[in-house]
Amino acid sequence: xxxxxxxxxxxxxxxxxxxxxxxxxxxxxxxxxxxxxxxxxxxxxxxxxxx
Amino acid sequence: xxxxxxxxxxxxxxxxxxxxxxxxxxxxxxxxxxxxxxxxxxxxxxxxxxxxxxxxxxxxxxxxxxxxxxxxxxxxxxxxxxxxxxxxxxxxxxxxxxxxxxxxxxxxxxxxxxxxxxxxxxxxxxxxxxxxxxxxxxxxxxxxxxxxxxxxxxxxxxxxxxxxxxxxxxxxxxxxxxxxxxxxxxxxxxxxxxxxxxxxxxxxxxxxxxxxxxxxxxxxxxxxx
Numbered sequence: 001x002x003x004x005x006x007x008x009x010x011x012x013x014x015x016x017x018x019x020x021x022x023x024x025x026x027x028x029x030x031x032x033x034x035x036x037x038x039x040x041x042x043x044x045x046x047x048x049x050x051x
Numbered sequence: 052x053x054x055x056x057x058x059x060x061x062x063x064x065x066x067x068x069x070x071x072x073x074x075x076x077x078x079x080x081x082x083x084x085x086x087x088x089x090x091x092x093x094x095x096x097x098x099x100x101x102x103x104x105x106x107x108x109x110x111x112x113x114x115x116x117x118x119x120x121x122x123x124x125x126x127x128x129x130x131x132x133x134x135x136x137x138x139x140x141x142x143x144x145x146x147x148x149x150x151x152x153x154x155x156x157x158x159x160x161x162x163x164x165x166x167x168x169x170x171x172x173x174x175x176x177x178x179x180x181x182x183x184x185x186x187x188x189x190x191x192x193x194x195x196x197x198x199x200x201x202x203x204x205x206x207x208x209x210x211x212x213x214x215x216x217x218x219x220x221x222x223x224x225x226x227x228x229x230x231x232x233x234x235x236x237x238x239x240x241x242x243x244x245x246x247x248x249x250x251x252x253x254x255x256x257x258x259x260x261x262x263x264x265x266x267x268x269x270x271x272x273x274x275x276x
Contacts, residue, residue: 002084002085002086002150003084003085003086003150004085004086006086006089006146006147006149006150007085007086007088007089009146010089010092010093010142010143010146010147011070011092013139013142013143013146014092014096014139014142014143015066017135017138017139017142018135018139018248018252021135021252022059022251022252022255025252025255025256025259026255028259029255029258029259029262032259032262032263032266033262035266036262036265036266036269039266039269039270039273040269042273043269043272043273
């Protein structure tokens with residue numbers, strides 16, 4: 001079982017890279033969604049004020 | 052959202068099955084011992100990275116021809132996902148190389164062309180941050196992406212055309228190359244979850260870019276109001 005640590009290290013790092021990337025995409029999407037909602041509601045408010 | 056979570060759960064389950072097959076079904080290599088099992092991670096991630104860059108190339112060509120934002124979104128999604136897979140390939144390779152070759156890295160044709168590929172797609176992503184105007188950004192990055200793709204056939208062919216420190220291909224190689232049938236079956240089995248992961252990540256990244264497109268439209272409306 002020589003070098004088993006290297007195999008585990010490779011798997012842990014690889015899964016870590018994919019996990020971090022997936023989380024970063026999800027967080028960026030959540031931040032964009034919030035900004036989009038905020039902008040839409042401020043647009044609606046200014047449109048209502050215009051009426 | 053529910054669909055996304057279900058997709059992610061299926062991919063995690065497939066990855067767990069692949070890891071089980073890599074550790075418990077594939078036989079141990081007589082020469083390299085247990086460390087060769089990194090092949091079940093290293094080769095599928097490398098191949099999946101190349102597939103992603105091919106998708107990026109198709110999207111870049113489609114954008115240049117049709118000028119539709121969806122092709123730009125697809126291009127950026129594929130480039131970023133391809134970069135994630137190539138990063139994994141470039142990390143797992145040296146971890147495997149050190150106990151077998153005695154060195155972490157060498158500047159042979161395969162390793163160098165892969166490192167250049169990684170740098171080219173990092174440059175592709177950096178280029179996009181430097182240009183404000185959306186159409187100009189999409190066109191210039193599509194043209195750069197088409198140029199960057201030239202390195203993909205070089206990466207694929209490097210171990211076939213030149214004698215390198217990196218082993219010759221075990222799949223689609225010449226006479227005398229190949230893998231034990233069980234190892235080969237496990238290798239293909241491990242590639243499937245990687246492709247599923249690629250689709251999941253690309254889909255999420257595409258949606259993110261589409262949302263950014265919507266945000267640009269709303270911003271312009273807000274500025275005009």
